Every structure is written in structure tokens, then in C-alpha cells.
Amino acid sequence: MRTSTAPAIIEVLATWAALVDADSTAINNLGTGQAELTGPGQQYQTQIALASRSLAQAAEDNVAADGSHRIQLVEAQLVTYQDLIGHSHADFRKNGGGSLGTSDLWYASHHLHTGILTQLDMLLEGQKSALDSQLSANSITMAVLAWVTPIVVLFVVLCLAQVFLKRRFRRTLNFQLLIATALLVGLSVVMSLTVISQHGLQESRKSLNQLTNAWEAQIRATDTEGQRDLRDVVTKDCDQPEGGCGVTITEFVADLESADQTGTEIDSSAIDVSKAIPEVYRQIATAAEYAYLRFLIPLITALIAVLILLGFRPRIEEYRYRPR
Amino acid sequence: MILNISLAACATLESAGTVTVLGPWTDETAKDFERELASFEADTGIDVIYRGTSALNQDLLADVKKGTQPDIAMLFSLGELAQYQRDKVVHPLDDVIESKSDAYIEQWPKLQNLGTDKPYAVVVKVNFKSIIWFNPTHFTDPPQTWDDLVARSQIIAETNGKPWCSGMGSTPSTGWPGTDLIEDIMLHQFGIEIYQQWVSGELSWMSQQVRQSWINWGEIMAFAGYKSALLTDFGDAGHPLFTNPPGCFLLHHPSFTIGGYLDYLDEIGATPQPDVPFDFFPFPKFGSQGSDSDSNAWVVSADFAAMFNKTPQAEKLIQYLATEEGQKIWPKIVKSGSLSAHKDVDRSDYGNDVSRGIADKLTSAKTLCYDAADLMPATMRNAFQRAVLEYLSDPSQLDSLLMKLEQVRLKLADDSWLHGACGE
Numbered sequence: 001m002r003t004s005t006a007p008a009i010i011e012v013l014a015t016w017a018a019l020v021d022a023d024s025t026a027i028n029n030l031g032t033g034q035a036e037l038t039g040p041g042q043q044y045q046t047q048i049a050l051a052s053r054s055l056a057q058a059a060e061d062n063v064a065a066d067g068s069h070r071i072q073l074v075e076a077q078l079v080t081y082q083d084l085i086g087h088s089h090a091d092f093r094k095n096g097g098g099s100l101g102t103s104d105l106w107y108a109s110h111h112l113h114t115g116i117l118t119q120l121d122m123l124l125e126g127q128k129s130a131l132d133s134q135l136s137a138n139s140i141t142m143a144v145l146a147w148v149t150p151i152v153v154l155f156v157v158l159c160l161a162q163v164f165l166k167r168r169f170r171r172t173l174n175f176q177l178l179i180a181t182a183l184l185v186g187l188s189v190v191m192s193l194t195v196i197s198q199h200g201l202q203e204s205r206k207s208l209n210q211l212t213n214a215w216e217a218q219i220r221a222t223d224t225e226g227q228r229d230l231r232d233v234v235t236k237d238c239d240q241p242e243g244g245c246g247v248t249i250t251e252f253v254a255d256l257e258s259a260d261q262t263g264t265e266i267d268s269s270a271i272d273v274s275k276a277i278p279e280v281y282r283q284i285a286t287a288a289e290y291a292y293l294r295f296l297i298p299l300i301t302a303l304i305a306v307l308i309l310l311g312f313r314p315r316i317e318e319y320r321y322r323p324r
Numbered sequence: 325m326i327l328n329i330s331l332a333a334c335a336t337l338e339s340a341g342t343v344t345v346l347g348p349w350t351d352e353t354a355k356d357f358e359r360e361l362a363s364f365e366a367d368t369g370i371d372v373i374y375r376g377t378s379a380l381n382q383d384l385l386a387d388v389k390k391g392t393q394p395d396i397a398m399l400f401s402l403g404e405l406a407q408y409q410r411d412k413v414v415h416p417l418d419d420v421i422e423s424k425s426d427a428y429i430e431q432w433p434k435l436q437n438l439g440t441d442k443p444y445a446v447v448v449k450v451n452f453k454s455i456i457w458f459n460p461t462h463f464t465d466p467p468q469t470w471d472d473l474v475a476r477s478q479i480i481a482e483t484n485g486k487p488w489c490s491g492m493g494s495t496p497s498t499g500w501p502g503t504d505l506i507e508d509i510m511l512h513q514f515g516i517e518i519y520q521q522w523v524s525g526e527l528s529w530m531s532q533q534v535r536q537s538w539i540n541w542g543e544i545m546a547f548a549g550y551k552s553a554l555l556t557d558f559g560d561a562g563h564p565l566f567t568n569p570p571g572c573f574l575l576h577h578p579s580f581t582i583g584g585y586l587d588y589l590d591e592i593g594a595t596p597q598p599d600v601p602f603d604f605f606p607f608p609k610f611g612s613q614g615s616d617s618d619s620n621a622w623v624v625s626a627d628f629a630a631m632f633n634k635t636p637q638a639e640k641l642i643q644y645l646a647t648e649e650g651q652k653i654w655p656k657i658v659k660s661g662s663l664s665a666h667k668d669v670d671r672s673d674y675g676n677d678v679s680r681g682i683a684d685k686l687t688s689a690k691t692l693c694y695d696a697a698d699l700m701p702a703t704m705r706n707a708f709q710r711a712v713l714e715y716l717s718d719p720s721q722l723d724s725l726l727m728k729l730e731q732v733r734l735k736l737a738d739d740s741w742l743h744g745a746c747g748e
Contacts, residue, residue: 069375072383072386073377073378073379073383075386076377076379076382076383076386077378077379077382079382080379080382080495080496083496084495091717098717098718099550099551099554099716099717099718100554100713100714100716100717100718103554103555103713103717106555107493107495107498110493110495110557111495111496115378115379115495234555237551238551244549244551244552245551245552245555245556246491246549246551246552246553246555246556246560246561247491247556247560247561247563247564247571248491248493248555248556248557248560249555249556251560
């Protein structure tokens with residue numbers, strides 16, 4: 001979770017956020033006539049570069065089964081999107097607007113929303129699903145907790161065995177059983193740390209969930225604003241005698257109005273992503289610090305079993321009248 | 325003995341390898357395609373790994389450049405496939421399939437050869453393009469000639485109806501519905517010979533024939549609404565055919581549009597009855613200007629399977645796709661609205677009367693002409709599609725657009741053009 005899955009989720013979200021920001025900026029700049037000299041704007045260029053970088057990082061961190069294919073598709077679609085924005089800019093520069101500049105802007109944003117963002121959404125779900133699988137595969141909390149009673153019982157038995165052997169056979173402390181007892185104490189410590197680590201990972205997952213939910217809401221709020229601007233640009237000159245804007249735009253406007261009616265205004269300042277991400281990474285790093293210890297559990301358990309056998313073997317042999 | 329039987333059983337179940345396929349079909353269509361390949365997988369033990377993409381050209385180009393190309397790719401643009409053949413990226417199929425087969429009309433083996441003496445592709449599905457769709461509830465007595473068509477459109481416009489539906493949106497190939505209609509006008513108005521010259525780069529874009537075709541197309545677009553055509557996705561364009569009152573009456577779209585109609589009718593809860601809500605009539609003739617043979621010539625397009633990695637598994641799949649069984653894959657997928665070029669595929673293999681009617685037109689056609697833009701070099705095709713959008717934005721710049729298209733044509737090398745767009 002620390003090395004790949006959580007970063008993959010965060011990078012996909014970062015890509016999504018950057019693209020929505022770029023699109024909204026381009027719509028605002030190109031559609032409102034500011035763009036003759038500046039084009040879609042420096043902010044657009046910066047966000048596109050950020051999106052490309054985040055996508056490349058997501059490709060490195062990807063854990064979803066079909067993730068590589070989706071990322072490759074997004075990369076190809078992103079080229080088309082930038083091309084369309086470029087066309088729109090050229091149209092606006094040449095004609096000061098006109099239906100072609102508006103159309104290219106519409107094609108670009110429509111392509112982003114029906115193509116690229118759909119793929120990113122599926123990519124995000126794939127990463128989340130992989131994370132859930134990882135966490136449930138690593139979950140040993142219940143198994144560990146089930147061993148508490150046997151460990152305590154075994155500890156008591158080993159202590160009583162030492163006392164019994166000393167009194168019955170007049171022996172000093174049995175060395176193997178003593179080591180086994182020490183290892184049993186060590187096993188208890190390892191199991192405790194593993195449970196703490198697992199709990200920490202679960203808590204980190206919750207923090208990651210909170211981050212992603214809040215971030216997604218923030219992105220959607222930005223996107224809605226951008227799409228409202230797009231609606232205004234595109235429908236500006238829709239004349240019924242000319243045939244209107246057509247069924248695709250009619251459905252787009254209807255969907256936007258429906259979302260406006262049912263949605264609530266999102267407080268976009270509710271999360272500071274630049275602070276929330278390092279905090280989540282810190283939680284994951286702390287929780288994962290002892291995660292490797294779970295591999296010691298079967299090893300220590302096996303050693304304890306061997307030592308107990310070795311410890312009792314001489315007494316068992318005595319009863320069988322076999323030479324030691 | 326039990327051990328031997330077990331070992332034999334294991335050998336049968338063992339996979340005979342995999343073949344990767346890249347294609348343009350996604351979502352439900354992709355699932356339908358994969359399902360239809362199940363019998364091939366069962367018979368051969370070969371696992372087909374299909375990947376669908378809406379950006380096929382870009383994806384394939386990126387894969388080829390990285391050396392990670394799929395074993396087989398499905399392309400509709402023979403112009404692009406021909407470029408891959410010139411770059412020696414795609415493998416000839418002369419040792420895999422018959423270069424000439426009586427199972428197809430002559431046109432298809434010629435196209436599959438990409439202008440060489442060896443086959444480089446197998447046609448897997450055909451789309452009939454010289455079609456005008458209408459809703460029989462609102463439009464009857466289809467016109468037989470272009471002049472009738474325009475006159476009927478004018479009547480509808482005068483009664484405050486919108487005669488034509490249109491939608492150019494189809495990223496990254498926005499504009500292709502416009503190029504389709506210009507091609508049909510070109511073929512039916514000026515004939516096979518002029519059409520072939522134009523497709524093979526031998527006819528100027530500033531010729532009288534090309535200019536007149538654009539003007540005729542512009543007439544139809546005026547009935548559809550320029551801005552509406554620019555801002556509507558091609559897949560949405562036909563929806564107003566089914567509203568009451570109808571949002572439009574006529575639509576020029578390929579045969580695969582049937583799938584979109586059936587999906588839309590499902591979505592709005594209308595019972596899909598192919599004989600009722602939609603029907604088609606073939607592209608009308610241009611009176612006495614076209615010859616008799618030209619009036620029985622139609623525009624088609626197709627998807628072709630080409631082999632990018634020569635493996636035994638890829639060869640087996642190519643062979644299968646060329647068989648009668650393989651050719652039935654797409655007709656069986658009712659919502660694909662696709663046809664087969666194979667003569668032995670029976671009309672009963674198609675899922676509805678409309679598809680059967682289109683299949684009848686395909687098999688009885690005297691001449692089939694391949695989609696012009698799909699045969700042109702990619703640069704020319706892209707410029708053609710772009711010019712359509714620019715015209716719709718400002719029809720007054722037609723001559724300027726044709727000049728720019730001509731400049732593109734003149735810069736392209738002679739050997740980048742394909743010949744033989746039409747065949748009988």
C-alpha cells in the first residue's frame with residue numbers, strides 16, 4: 001500500500017484535477033474572447049504539463065489489472081484534446097470567434113468528458129479495488145487475536161513445566177523450554193506490533209478515503225463551473241430558425257440543469273490537498289513500519305514448536321528407557 | 325491407464341497460445357465480438373485477447389513505434405493500412421489465405437491486396453453507406469431522384485419542419501459524416517470513372533465536379549442547420565427521427581447506425597420494431613446525368629484484419645476470419661448493423677428485416693465503391709474532414725477550402741494513393 005497503491009490513487013486524482021482545471025481555464029479564456037494573443041493561457045499549459053506528469057507517475061505506480069491499457073488510451077486521447085484546443089485557439093485568432101472556434105472548444109471539452117475522464121474514472125476504481133484486495137489479503141487481525149488465548153495458555157504451561165521438571169526431576173531450568181518461553185514472549189510482541197500496524201493501515205485507508213472523497217468533490221465543483229461556462233459559450237448563438245444547437249447540446253444543457261437542481265454547492269475550500277496528501281503518506285509510512293514483522297510469526301512459531309519438542313524429549317526418552 | 329487418460333485430458337485442455345487483437349469496438353459491441361469468437365477459441369485452444377479503443381489509429385501507431393504492436397489489428401482506413409504495408413510493418417497473407425477467392429466479389433480481394441500482388445488484409449465486416457434513413461411514421465414515398473429529394477426537403481422546410489438530421493461530432497474523426505455525403509453525391513452525380521480519379525488523387529479538388537458536389541452537399545446542410553450539424557454527435561443525430569413531432573425527417577448515415585437506433589429506442593422505452601420506426605432508401609440518382617451502371621453503384625466501407633506479428637496463432641485467426649463461419653460473426657451481432665462481403669453468408673443470418681434489405685442491396689449491387697476518404701492518404705483524409713467543418717462554419721469560403729485541399733493533394737507523393745476504388 002505504501003509503495004504503489006496509495007500513490008497510484010493519488011496520481012490518478014491529480015491527473016483528473018489538472019485536466020479539469022486545464023479545461024475550465026481554456027473554456028474561460030477562449031470562450032470569452034480573451035484568447036487572441038494569449039490562447040488558452042499559461043494556467044492551461046501548466047495544468048496540462050502537470051496532468052502528463054501525474055499520468056506518467058500513475059503508470060509507474062499502477063496496480064490495477066487493466067491500468068496500463070487505460071493509461072495508454074488516456075495518453076493518446078490527451079494528444080487529440082490538446083490538438084482540438086489548439087484548433088480552437090487558431091480559429092478564435094483568425095475569426096475573432098465564430099462557430100468553428102466554439103465547435104472546436106466543444107469537441108475538446110466533450111472529448112475530455114466522454115473519453116478521457118471516463119477512462120480516468122475506471123482507472124481510479126481499478127486502483128481502489130486493488131487496494132481493497134491488498135488490505136483484505138494482508139488482514140490477519142482476527143487470526144492474530146484468535147491466538148492470544150493459546151499463547152497465554154502455552155506461556156503458563158511452559159512456566160509450570162519448568163517448575164514441575166525442577167521439582168520432579170531435580171533439574172535446573174530446561175534450556176530449550178526457557179528459550180521457547182522467551183520466544184513466546186517475543187512472539188507476543190511481534191503479534192502486538194502486527195495488529196497495531198494492521199490497525200494503522202486500516203486507519204490510513206480511512207484517511208485516504210476521506211482525502212479522495214473530498215478531493216473528488218472539489219474536482220467536480222470546478223468541473224461544473226467550467227461546464228456552465230461552456231454551456232454559455234456554446235448556446236450563445238443557437239437560433240431556432242437556423243436549426244438550433246442540435247440534440248447533443250440540448251441533452252448536455254438538460255443534464256447540467258438537472259445536476260444544478262439536485263446538487264448542492266460544494267465548499268471547495270474544505271480540503272487543502274497539498275497538506276492532506278503528505279499527511280496520508282506519513283500515516284501510511286508509520287503504519288507500514290512494522291508490517292514486515294508478520295512474516296516472522298510463522299518462523300517464530302515453528303522455532304517454539306521445535307524447542308518444546310527438544311525440551312521435553314529427554315524426559316520422554318527417560319520414560320521409554322532409551323539411552324540419551 | 326488412468327494416468328494416460330489424465331495426461332491426454334490435460335494436453336487437450338492446455339492452451340495453444342494467445343493472439344492479441346486491437347480493434348475499434350468497445351463496450352457491448354466488444355463483448356459481442358469476443359462472444360462470437362468463443363467457437364474459434366474452443367476449436368483451436370487459442371486464447372483471443374481483444375482490446376478495444378476509441379483512438380485506434382493513435383494507439384496502433386504508438387504500439388508500432390514502441391515495438392509492442394498487437395498480433396492483429398482491425399482497421400477501416402485502407403489508406404493507413406497501405407502506409408503500414410509500405411513501412412513493412414504489416415505481414416503479407418499470401419501463405420495464410422487465398423489471394424483470390426470466388427467467395428467474394430472481385431472488389432474485395434483487390435482492396436485486400438492494397439495495390440500489390442499479395443493480400444495484406446481480410447475484410448471482416450462491411451458497412452453500406454449509400455443510405456438515407458427515415459421514419460415511415462412521418463415520411464412516406466421515398467424520392468427516386470436527387471431533384472425530388474431536394475424538392476421534398478424544401479416542402480418540409482416550408483411547413484416549419486427540419487428536413488434533415490445531421491451530426492459531425494466523432495472525435496478524433498469529426499467531419500466524416502460530411503465527407504460521406506459528399507462522396508455519395510460525387511459518385512451518383514458524376515459516375516464511377518470520375519469517382520475513382522478523385523479517390524486516387526488524379527482529379528483536382530478545384531475541378532467542376534468536386535465543386536458541384538460540395539455545393540449540392542451544402543444545400544442539404546442548409547436544411548440540417550450548420551451550427552446544429554457542427555455541434556451534434558453523429559451518434560445522436562438520428563434521435564429526432566423518433567420524436568413526436570419529429571425533430572427531423574431524413575439522415576444520411578451508414579448501415580451500422582442500426583445499433584444506435586436500437587439502443588436509443590431501448591433507452592426511451594419504445595419497442596424496437598425494425599419495420600416500423602426506421603427504414604431506408606438507397607441514395608437517389610441524379611436524373612440523366614448518371615449512367616445506368618452508376619445508378620447501381622454504391623459506397624461501402626469495411627473493417628479489415630491485418631497481421632502485425634506473424635505467429636501461428638495469428639495466422640489461424642486470420643484464416644478463421646476469412647471462412648464463411650468467421651464472416652458470419654458480424655451479421656449475427658444484430659446491433660452492429662454490419663454486413664458480410666462473403667457470398668455464402670445467407671440473408672437469414674441477419675437479425676432483422678432492415679439489415680436483410682441492406683444486405684440485398686449489397687449482394688445485388690453492380691458496382692461497389694470504397695469510401696473515398698478511407699482510401700485516401702491519412703493527410704488528405706484529415707484535411708477533407710477538417711474542410712467539412714470549416715465549410716459549415718462559413719460556407720462562403722468554399723473556394724478557399726477547395727484550394728487548400730488541392731494544395732494538400734499536390735504535396736502528396738504519387739505512390740501514397742490507392743487505386744481501384746470501385747469493383748464489380
